[in-house]
Amino acid sequence: MISLESVSKKYNRKSVAxxxxxxxxxxxxxxxxxxxxxxxxxxxxxxxxAEERASSGRVKIGDWDITRVSRRDVPLLxxxxxxxxxxxxLLAKKTVYENVAFALQVAGESPFRIRExxxxxxxxxxxxxxxxxxxxxxxxGEQQRVVIARSLVHRPKIIVADEPTGNLDAxxxxxxxxxxxxxxxxxxxxxxxxxxxxxxxxxRKRVITIHGGQIVSDQQSGKYRL
Amino acid sequence: MVVRLFLISxxxxxxxxxxxxxxxxxxxxxxxxxxxxxxxxxILTLVLMLLSVNALIAFRVVGQHAIEMVEDxxxxxxxxxxxxxxxxxxxxxxxxxxxxxxxxxxxxxxDQVLEEFRTQHAANHEILASLDELGENPLGATxxxxxxxxxxxxxxxxxxxxxxxxxxxxxxxxGDTQAAIENIRNITERVERVSLSLAIMFGLIAFIIIxxxxxxAIYTQREEISIKxxxxxxxxxxxxxxxxxxxxxxxxxxxxxxxxxxxxWSRFDPYxxxxxHQADFLTNYYNSNILFLLSSQTAAVLVLTIFSATLAMRxxxxx
Ligand SMILES: Nc1ncnc2c1ncn2[C@@H]1O[C@H](COP(=O)(O)OP(=O)(O)OP(=O)(O)O)[C@@H](O)[C@H]1O
Ligand SMILES: [Mg+2]
Numbered sequence: 001m002i003s004l005e006s007v008s009k010k011y012n013r014k015s016v017a018x019x020x021x022x023x024x025x026x027x028x029x030x031x032x033x034x035x036x037x038x039x040x041x042x043x044x045x046x047x048x049x050a051e052e053r054a055s056s057g058r059v060k061i062g063d064w065d066i067t068r069v070s071r072r073d074v075p076l077l078x079x080x081x082x083x084x085x086x087x088x089x090l091l092a093k094k095t096v097y098e099n100v101a102f103a104l105q106v107a108g109e110s111p112f113r114i115r116e117x118x119x120x121x122x123x124x125x126x127x128x129x130x131x132x133x134x135x136x137x138x139x140x141g142e143q144q145r146v147v148i149a150r151s152l153v154h155r156p157k158i159i160v161a162d163e164p165t166g167n168l169d170a171x172x173x174x175x176x177x178x179x180x181x182x183x184x185x186x187x188x189x190x191x192x193x194x195x196x197x198x199x200x201x202x203x204r205k206r207v208i209t210i211h212g213g214q215i216v217s218d219q220q221s222g223k224y225r226l
Numbered sequence: 227m228v229v230r231l232f233l234i235s236x237x238x239x240x241x242x243x244x245x246x247x248x249x250x251x252x253x254x255x256x257x258x259x260x261x262x263x264x265x266x267x268x269i270l271t272l273v274l275m276l277l278s279v280n281a282l283i284a285f286r287v288v289g290q291h292a293i294e295m296v297e298d299x300x301x302x303x304x305x306x307x308x309x310x311x312x313x314x315x316x317x318x319x320x321x322x323x324x325x326x327x328x329x330x331x332x333x334x335x336x337d338q339v340l341e342e343f344r345t346q347h348a349a350n351h352e353i354l355a356s357l358d359e360l361g362e363n364p365l366g367a368t369x370x371x372x373x374x375x376x377x378x379x380x381x382x383x384x385x386x387x388x389x390x391x392x393x394x395x396x397x398x399x400x401g402d403t404q405a406a407i408e409n410i411r412n413i414t415e416r417v418e419r420v421s422l423s424l425a426i427m428f429g430l431i432a433f434i435i436i437x438x439x440x441x442x443a444i445y446t447q448r449e450e451i452s453i454k455x456x457x458x459x460x461x462x463x464x465x466x467x468x469x470x471x472x473x474x475x476x477x478x479x480x481x482x483x484x485x486x487x488x489x490x491w492s493r494f495d496p497y498x499x500x501x502x503h504q505a506d507f508l509t510n511y512y513n514s515n516i517l518f519l520l521s522s523q524t525a526a527v528l529v530l531t532i533f534s535a536t537l538a539m540r541x542x543x544x545x
Binding site for chain 2: 049051090094102105108111
């Protein structure tokens with residue numbers, strides 16, 4: 001599903017974020033990526049959604065070569081991958097419903113289909129009672145659930161989450177991880193970048209550890225070891 | 227299901243769909259009202275700019291009219307000697323009239339000149355008494371000449387200032403007129419220069435203010451722009467609402483300004499009426515040039531707002 005072949009990313013001469021990284025993720029896997037601050041985790045995520053370009057090597061999603069994707073196809077790529085960030089990234093001037101609907105509207109979906117899909121995904125994250133609220137009227141955990149709902153509208157085969165629980169307390173963290181696990185159970189590939197030791201140990205799924213821009217360990221059913 | 231979504235997506239990315247067009251307009255309206263204070267400030271700035279431009283236009287129109295009025299009152303009078311023969315007089319009259327610069331001539335016979343002289347000095351009994359004593363009319367005929375431009379007077383004056391005419395023409399109001407012409411010319415040039423530099427200055431200031439207002443507005447929304455890109459919006463889907471909002475800003479500010487201008491100018495009109503005995507001077511000017519005034523201002527503001535929006539967004543749309 002996702003494959004990196006000797007990928008390096010240099011932001012500039014001094015800053016090498018990733019160095020000769022190769023990895024392969026099977027469809028339906030749930031993989032945690034751990035590593036110290038500055039080790040290159042976010043850079044990896046940015047390469048996958050074409051927010052940054054690899055300096056060398058090749059990034060592929062399915063048989064789509066992301067390193068070669070044209071500017072015009074970037075919106076297309078982003079509609080195929082659900083992205084979740086630590087700082088939520090919701091549109092402040094749109095309600096929960098509108099935020100989720102927006103991801104479909106940009107893809108030219110019909111109003112009929114939007115009315116069908118949006119309540120569906122909002123229900124998956126359990127926010128059906130708060131659809132007409134604005135983001136600032138929601139708790140952090142609820143905001144992150146809206147983001148998850150939004151990432152689901154295109155039924156993506158891949159969800160990439162960069163420290164989705166970084167701003168949340170233990171209870172909200174568990175809720176978000178549970179929702180992601182449930183989505184993974186339905187067959188969606190999930191890439192989870194996290195700092196949270198408990199989350200990783202509790203998941204008992206594959207763990208990739210990055211250090212200084214290189215993969216230092218890759219374990220099936222691993223533990224957080226730093 | 228996923229396959230179907232893939233197909234729809236790729237098609238939308240390539241061609242322009244009506245549905246997306248309506249969505250862009252809907253988002254523009256939503257953004258306009260949900261960021262109301264920002265919209266309000268932008269429109270206010272535009273209105274202030276347009277008001278100063280219109281004030282400048284009024285200033286020019288009034289100034290030019292004033293100059294025309296003064297110019298209109300200038301003429302040269304050619305005083306013929308009372309001994310000059312009718313043939314000579316009509317020869318000179320014909321000669322003066324043959325100038326293409328001459329707009330109008332008025333000929334006064336000696337009797338008419340005397341009549342005017344008498345009414346002018348009706349209060350001065352001494353002059354009238356000495357006139358009566360003379361018994362005959364000491365005054366010759368007069369030709370009053372008006373030209374299209376004040377500059378042309380000099381030509382005519384030099385043309386008739388030749389030895390052959392010296393016995394026929396007693397005098398001409400040469401000195402006074404030339405001074406007046408010089409004055410008018412100076413005033414005209416100065417007014418033109420001042421109003422032109424004012425126009426350039428105002429235009430520049432207005433441009434910078436509007437450009438900055440829109441840039442700041444978009445800068446505060448760069449987060450929104452990046453989020454929209456993140457969930458897969460195409461450039462024009464992000465840009466569209468801003469462009470449509472620029473059109474709203476333009477139309478609203480033009481409408482508000484023309485209402486205000488009409489109101490303010492109608493308040494000023496009575497004063498021009500007093501000076502020039504011409505009612506509704508500015509209102510009339512505005513009404514007869516309304517198409518040009520509105521379309522040129524709309525076009526200018528539209529170019530300005532869309533240009534600023536596009537320029538401001540360019541750097542946020544890259545990733
Ligand atoms: N735009 C950039 N320009 C230059 N250097 C950058 C840029 N973005 C990241 N870096 C550098 O690349 C390295 C990896 O950054 P990255 O954001 O991928 O780390 P991270 O693993 O996500 O860290 P954290 O856990 O703190 O989020 C860091 O040394 C960082 O300073
Ligand atoms: Mg990071």
